[in-house]
Each structure stands twice: as structure tokens, then as C-alpha cells.
Amino acid sequence: MTHPLFLITGGNRGLGANMALHLARGGADILLTYRSGADQAAEVVTQIRALGRKAEALPLEVADSAAYPAFAEAVRAATRALGHDSLTGLINNAGHGIRTPFTETTPEALDGLYQVHVRAPYLLTQALLPQLADGGRLLFLSSGLARFATPGYSAYGAMKGAVDTLVRYLAQELGGRGISVNSIAPGAIETDFGGGVVRDNAEVNRMIAGATAMGRAGQPDDIGAAVASLLLSQGNWITGQRIEASGGQNL
DSSP states (O other), X not given: OOXXXXXXXXXXXXXXXXXXXXXXXXXXXXXXXXXXXXXXXXHHHHHXXXXXXXXXXXXXXXXXXXXXXXXXXXXXXXXXXXXXXXXXXXXXXXXXXXXXXXXXXXXXXHHHHHIIIIIHHHHHHHHHGGGEEEEEEEEEEOXXXXXXXXXXXXXXXXXXXXXXXXXXXXXHHHGGGTOEEEEEEEOSBSSSGGXXXXXXXXXXXXXXXXXXXXXXXXOHHHHHHHHHHHHTOXXXXXXXXXEEESSSBTO
């Protein structure tokens, strides 16, 4: 039986690392990228190999699109080294967030979010598409903040809204190859994202729990499990969709 191979950007930490481990437990081999966390990336690779799966970590600054041609060649070489002919799927996960009132958001901050959350996944997917197998999977990271409004996240939420729109266009254009394209939209998760406010601020955590149908803030495993369930499914008929994994936050 051939094992799938997924590439996850920003797979060295947080939700990206959690997704990688869930996919590996489900039988997938993993290529993951990191920007500065080489030691973290190496640890995730070690954990994946301990599960009996293959893995490699590749450096990538997603904001630097000039590096994509060389990165694509590195992916091609790593894919072969892991015993595969092509990628089964690409997960555009890498990103960062800012919390700033609309009136105080600077052009530099707005441009930085655009580079990482819109331009990078658009152009990186374009660069890696020739290596994606027919019938493969593309997954983009969206956010609950693209559906409900929380003051301070206008710039971040707008970028994720753009991602959701891109998903529908790519699903239409790539459907002929049998490639599914979706976004997954986490709600508030207890990670170090945004300075760890959901994880570390008890008042914020209680507020989120009170606004969530499941009665708690999300855990990284909630997202990793959802991603694995979607991408490792025998079927591939869900496409062009924004799939929210928020426990029913702000319904």
C-alpha cells in the first residue's frame, strides 16, 4: 500500500506540528517547513519517524517568493528521497497574527499579513502544483475571524476572507484534475498564537468557553484531528468549502 505524502508549511510548531503528527499517525509521510525553528522542526521529524513514518524538514521563508523555484526543486528531491513520485497534498499553514485596532493598523503591518497569508499561499501553491498528484488535496488555513468579528482583528480576518475566496476559485480551476481544495477555519485555540492569549489569559479563556457550544476553548488536537479526518478520507468529494472547526464558537 502506498502511503500519502503531505507538505505542511510552518510544520515545526503549533497547529502545523499537530497536523503533521495526526497525519503521520494515520499513515502519512510528511515534509514540513520551518522559518527559524530548526530545532523544533527536527524534533517533529523525530516524533514522526518514531511513529514509523518518513519525514524531512526544509527551510522556507514563505514571504520570499523569489526563493520558491529553488524550494520547489528541494521539495522534488526530498519527495524522491522519501520514496515518492509526487505530493499527495499541500497544507498552507504558515502564518502569524496581529491584534490592532483598525485605526492603528499600519501599512507595514497590513502588507506583512498580505505577504504571508494571501500572496505566499497563492504563489507557493502555483509553484508546487506540478508536483501535486492528480486526485490530490489542497488545504488552506482560514480562521473563525473570517466569519465573526472580534475588535482588533480586521486586517487578519480580511486576509483569511481572501483565502476562503481563493479556495473556491482553485476548486473550480483544479477540479478537472480531481484535486480538492478547501480551507479549515479554527476558532480560538490554546496555542502560543497571538502571544498565547487564549491559552494563558484565564479571563479570555472563560469568555471564549462561554461563547462556544462545546463549552471550552479549542485544543491543538481538535484541529490536527479534523485535518487528518479530511485529508486521509477515502473519499475526495468535498471541495471549495470553508470548514470551520471551532466547537461552535459564536453561533
